[in-house]
Amino acid sequence: SAVYPFYGRHQAGIVTPAQDRLHFAAFDVSAGTTRAQLIELLQEWTVASAAMTAGQEIGEYGAISGPYDAPPEDSGEAQGLPTAGLTITFGFGPSLFETADGVDRFGLARRRPADLTPLPHFPGDDLDVGKSDGDLCIQACSNDPQVAVHAIRNLSRIAFGRAALRWSQLGFGRTSSTSTSQATPRNLFGFKDGTANIKAEEPDVVTDQVWVSASDGPAWLAGGSYLVARRIRMTIETWDRSILSEQEAVFGRTKGAGAPLSGGTEFSEPDFALAGRADQPLIGAAAHVRLAHPAQNNGTKLLRRGYNFVDGNDELGRLKAGLFFISFQRSPAQFTSVQLNLARHDALNEYIRHVGSALFAVPAGTLDGGYVGAPLFA
């Protein structure tokens, strides 16, 4: 089972081959927490994350070796489980730097990246504020759901008194591949998802589209990225009543192989000009892959790393299903460009609803002995 080091130049969990399971959590720093206490929290989170991603229990004594008269330092449910590729990725929300009403709680307002402002309102947005935004985020991915949950649970415990969970999301199946070594998985509409994604094996594209460069500024974020999270409900009952040709037209790809409707196989480049009957292009004007393609977005690409979710059901017996969309990009403007295009014209909009949204600056990787985000506080 894979083990990914916590320390490194970039944070793990971005170009790392997408694991199958997700536990994502957004936190708000608790009232009264000082800058020094925030730094301490990040230091403790770093040490615990390095331990858990290496397959070790947290704390000095772990789950069962501590004193009988104290609560165990590690909650214990990951005992005996391999890390299954656990990665833990941290991000800082706009409100950490300055609250919506302009309060600079931690002396960070001057260091806020110019690009780190809340995302604009997009047409059709139906956002639940309680399931959006946050001062801090942690993305835990693993091929074992219990390992991912153990990570978030223990990091939340460590935060006690200093930061509290604002919202969280479990994901049970990856909806993208981030490496050519992976097979393309499927989303809950039954389509292959991740075909045209940025892959780790394209280092030039990753450098150009994913990592913030020193010249982008601010200096503390160089080697980092921006994480966009969108909780997207999928009305699968409506989708399941739509005919196969409509389903394929919505995406512009076949449901079986995932090939573009203009022909070829899964990884063939779509030909958006190729006419079908009556001079209609085979990939229509409102097809998702046409609107999301770099050709329609000034060459912009995103590194998508989302997950399927089903959060129980509603009182009418419909599954609360969807896609927890995550993308990493060098600038939030990349996401905004694509999402504006989609929000206005995408045929998929008949079957989806964006219900949660968040943006975080993801600092570069941590050096051994340092702590996550240290350059921000230097």
Ligand code: HEM
């Ligand atoms: C492509 C599904 C939301 C950006 C695709 C593909 C599918 C898909 C099946 C084609 C295969 C592939 O290349 O991965 C979905 C579903 C969504 C959703 C079910 C919502 C529930 C979004 C959002 C964005 C986005 C919100 C960004 C704002 C992209 C991009 C591509 C893509 C950039 C690649 C286009 C290309 O270069 O050909 N999506 N998607 N998608 N999607 Fe989505």
